[in-house]
Amino acid sequence: MAMSKHDEAPGVAASAAGLKSEPLLKMVGIEKSFGTFHALKGCSLNVAERETVVLIGPSGSGKSTLLRCVNLLELADKGRIFFNGSDITRDLKNAAAIRREIGMVFQNFELFQHLTAAENIMLAPMKVLGRSRADAHDIAVELLAKVHIPTKADAYPDELSGGQQQRVAIARALAMKPTLMLYDEPTSALDPEMIREVLDVMTELSSEGMTSIVVTHEMGFARRAADRIVFMEGGEIIETAGSADFFGGSVNARARRFLDQILH
Amino acid sequence: MSFDLICDYLLSPVFIRGAMMTLLVTVTSLFFGILSGLLLALLQGARFAAPRVLVLVYLWLFRGTPVLFQIIFIYNVLPGFGIRLSAFVSATIALSLNEGAYMSEIIRSGLGAVKQGQRTAGLALGMTRAGVMRHIVLPQALRVILPPMGNQMIGMLKTSALVSVVAVQELLLAANQTAAANFRYFEALTAAGIYYLLLTTLFMIVQAWMERALDPKRKRRGKARRPLIDRFIPSAEAR
Numbered sequence: 089m090a091m092s093k094h095d096e097a098p099g100v101a102a103s104a105a106g107l108k109s110e111p112l113l114k115m116v117g118i119e120k121s122f123g124t125f126h127a128l129k130g131c132s133l134n135v136a137e138r139e140t141v142v143l144i145g146p147s148g149s150g151k152s153t154l155l156r157c158v159n160l161l162e163l164a165d166k167g168r169i170f171f172n173g174s175d176i177t178r179d180l181k182n183a184a185a186i187r188r189e190i191g192m193v194f195q196n197f198e199l200f201q202h203l204t205a206a207e208n209i210m211l212a213p214m215k216v217l218g219r220s221r222a223d224a225h226d227i228a229v230e231l232l233a234k235v236h237i238p239t240k241a242d243a244y245p246d247e248l249s250g251g252q253q254q255r256v257a258i259a260r261a262l263a264m265k266p267t268l269m270l271y272d273e274p275t276s277a278l279d280p281e282m283i284r285e286v287l288d289v290m291t292e293l294s295s296e297g298m299t300s301i302v303v304t305h306e307m308g309f310a311r312r313a314a315d316r317i318v319f320m321e322g323g324e325i326i327e328t329a330g331s332a333d334f335f336g337g338s339v340n341a342r343a344r345r346f347l348d349q350i351l352h
Numbered sequence: 353m354s355f356d357l358i359c360d361y362l363l364s365p366v367f368i369r370g371a372m373m374t375l376l377v378t379v380t381s382l383f384f385g386i387l388s389g390l391l392l393a394l395l396q397g398a399r400f401a402a403p404r405v406l407v408l409v410y411l412w413l414f415r416g417t418p419v420l421f422q423i424i425f426i427y428n429v430l431p432g433f434g435i436r437l438s439a440f441v442s443a444t445i446a447l448s449l450n451e452g453a454y455m456s457e458i459i460r461s462g463l464g465a466v467k468q469g470q471r472t473a474g475l476a477l478g479m480t481r482a483g484v485m486r487h488i489v490l491p492q493a494l495r496v497i498l499p500p501m502g503n504q505m506i507g508m509l510k511t512s513a514l515v516s517v518v519a520v521q522e523l524l525l526a527a528n529q530t531a532a533a534n535f536r537y538f539e540a541l542t543a544a545g546i547y548y549l550l551l552t553t554l555f556m557i558v559q560a561w562m563e564r565a566l567d568p569k570r571k572r573r574g575k576a577r578r579p580l581i582d583r584f585i586p587s588a589e590a591r
Contacts, residue, residue, distance in 0.1 A: 159476060188478030198473035202491050202568045212477040215487055244568060257473075264477060 110173060112137045112268060112299055113158065118167035120153055127153045129323040130167070135268070135301060140294040142310040142331075143303045145320035146346060151303040154320070155270050158301065159190040172267070188216060191261030195273040197253040199245040205232065205256045206241040209263045216264070224263075231259035235289050251282030255289055262293075269293065271302040287313075305350060311335055319343040353538055361530065361543035370526030371547040377444060377512045377522060378551075382505055384448035389455025396460055407456070414453035420514050422446040427518040443515035447508065454504055462497035463489060495566050502559035506552050523547055 111134040120128040128150045135141050143151045156162040157169065160176065160183045169177045176186050199208050209231055210224035219227070232238050235255035237248075245253055254274055261269060271290065275283040287306060291313045294300055304310065310317055310331065317334040319327040319342075327340040339347070361367050392410065395403040414422065423446040430437060437445070466489045474484035516525035527544035531537040 161472060161476065184475075184478045184480055186478075187476055190476075192473075192476040194469060194473060196469055198467075198469045200470065200473070200488055200492075202495070204568075211487060212479065215483055216478045260477070 111135055112139075112172060113301075114168075114170040115154075115158070116168045116170075118154065118157055118164045118169070120150075120157060120162060120165050127323050128157070128164070131320075131323070131325050132167075133318065133325065133328075135299060137267075137299055138297040139315045140298075140300045140302065140313050141316050141318055142314040143301065143318050143320060144305065144307075144310065144346070145326075149320040150323040151320050152272050155272050155301060155303055158268075158270060159187050159192060161192075184216075188212075188264050189266055190268045190270060191264060191266035192270045193254070193257050193261055193272065193274045195276050197245070197250070197257045197277070199253055199257055199260070201245055204242050204244055205237070205248065205252075205259075208245070208256055209260045212260070213263050227263050228259070231262050232256070234262070235259045236285070249282060250278045251285045254278065254282075254286045258286075258289055258293075267299060269298055269300045271300065271304065273303050273305070275304065275306055307335075307347075307351060319346065321346070354536075357536060357539040358543050358546075361527075361540055362546060364530075366526050366530060367523070367543055367547065370521060370523040370544070371551065373521055373526075374509070374512050374523040374547075375551060377440070377447065377515055377520065378505075378509045380444050381447035381451055381512070382508055384444070385451025385455050385504075385508070386501075388448060388452030389459050392452055392456030393459035393463060396456070397463070411453050411456070414450050419446070419450050419511055420517060422450055423514055423518060439515075439518045439520045443518055443520050447511065447515070451504065451508060455501070458497055458500045458504065459493070462493035465496045466492045491566070495563075498559065498563050498566065502556070502563075505559070506555050509551055509555060510548070 113133070113135040115131060115133045118128050118131045119126075131150070131154055133141070133154070143154065145151055153162055157164050158171075160180065163180070164177060167177070168175060171186065172189070176182070179186065199205075200211065203211065206225065206228040209228040210221070213219040213224040213227055214221060229238070229241065232241055235258055237252050237255055240248060240252060240256070243252075245256070248256065258274075274290065275286050278286065283306065287309045290300070290302065291309065294313045302309070302314070314331045317327075317329055317331055318325055319329075319334075319340070321342055327334075327343045329339060333339070334343075337344075392407050395407050398404055423443055426446045427437075427439060427442040430442065470488055470492070471484050474488045475481070479487070512522060513524040516522055516528070519525070523544050527540040531540035
């Protein structure tokens with residue numbers, strides 16, 4: 089597994105940033121059940137501005153559910169969520185406005201199949217923010233360059249590789265100028281040779297200071313880009329540690345066991 | 353058998369008015385049928401049980417009885433309750449209500465063909481539910497809906513002949529009455545058949561045009577015509 093040299097650097101920068109102000113996102117005691125299944129059992133998580141937090145854990149541990157609670161795609165049964173200082177827990181009336189601030193990237197890309205790559209990026213700026221077509225197109229061109237596929241503006245999703253589709257999906261989320269990015273297993277549906285190109289874009293964004301929460305099984309990415317690692321199991325947050333500490337070995341026994349399993 | 357007589361019939365005001373009436377009944381019923389179908393399909397996706405049950409009863413009634421029965425029922429039974437409607441209006445109401453039941457199933461399957469994840473992605477971008485429906489779900493659903501809807505439209509054109517039973521002067525009734533006067537059934541019915549074929553052809557052309565208009569890749573195809581084989585096998589270089 090490749091390991092970059094400056095492992096500790098982002099962690100230090102982020103904890104400094106975290107100290108100086110209220111966290112951008114603050115989740116306190118989040119509970120969520122689906123029928124009789126208790127998916128989240130009192131999860132609390134703070135994410136500071138410019139910080140990248142990686143959520144790991146076995147499948148069914150509640151990582152994706154926790155992520156979907158952040159932008160109100162799932163409503164928490166109990167607990168409180170503060171975003172940018174305001175309580176958004178039950179603020180369904182403003183859900184659309186809150187989601188504008190929070191970009192999300194999905195496991196299956198979910199590009200709109202009837203629109204080109206550029207049009208996928210342009211849709212929300214035009215229909216939600218009321219930007220003109222020309223303005224939106226400029227945004228799309230700029231963002232496609234940023235995700236390293238400047239020539240694919242007019243391609244439809246089914247004409248793009250998985251890695252390209254996911255990068256368009258990242259560009260689509262960035263078009264709303266979000267202050268927080270959520271990635272829900274962004275590379276799980278990709279062929280191995282395409283994982284890198286997506287992770288590289290995410291790493292670049294993180295290093296530019298985009299606040300991010302990433303659900304992933306990619307430990308290489310976690311090492312390179314994460315400021316903090318959060319380990320979840322059975323709907324609970326078992327361990328929260330700086331990237332260096334986590335991979336340095338000073339972790340909880342359950343997290344250790346999980347790491348051993350996925351690193352073989 | 354006389355071709356001159358067929359031509360005379362084709363150009364006669366009785367047949368032209370009959371064809372126009374057929375077209376008018378069909379288009380009006382389709383318009384209200386699609387409208388009520390859309391409403392019924394959206395109600396079926398409702399969160400509460402009451403509207404869903406109501407839709408089920410509606411579908412059960414209108415798919416479970418013959419159209420002919422519905423036309424006669426509305427024309428003959430409603431006046432008993434003091435609701436007096438012209439033959440045209442009651443026939444159109446019957447056809448619209450009947451069509452709505454079938455359209456709702458077609459539209460429902462089209463809406464269902466758009467994956468939930470597409471809606472979630474729209475919502476996550478900060479779009480409203482209505483915006484997601486309009487800009488993301490409907491454009492994709494329409495491409496699934498159009499071919500079976502084309503079938504329904506052509507079917508409706510032919511079903512409209514049934515309204516002759518309540519004496520709406522549509523094409524078949526006009527032909528039948530003309531022939532009854534002089535027993536030239538062959539000529540009168542041939543003329544009517546030609547009109548039906550003209551109208552169904554027109555509908556098919558409209559359908560093909562709409563399907564092309566909804567194909568997202570049409571613009572590019574217009575610019576540079578690719579060899580046929582390329583269009584069926586997505587080329588590797590596009591990836």
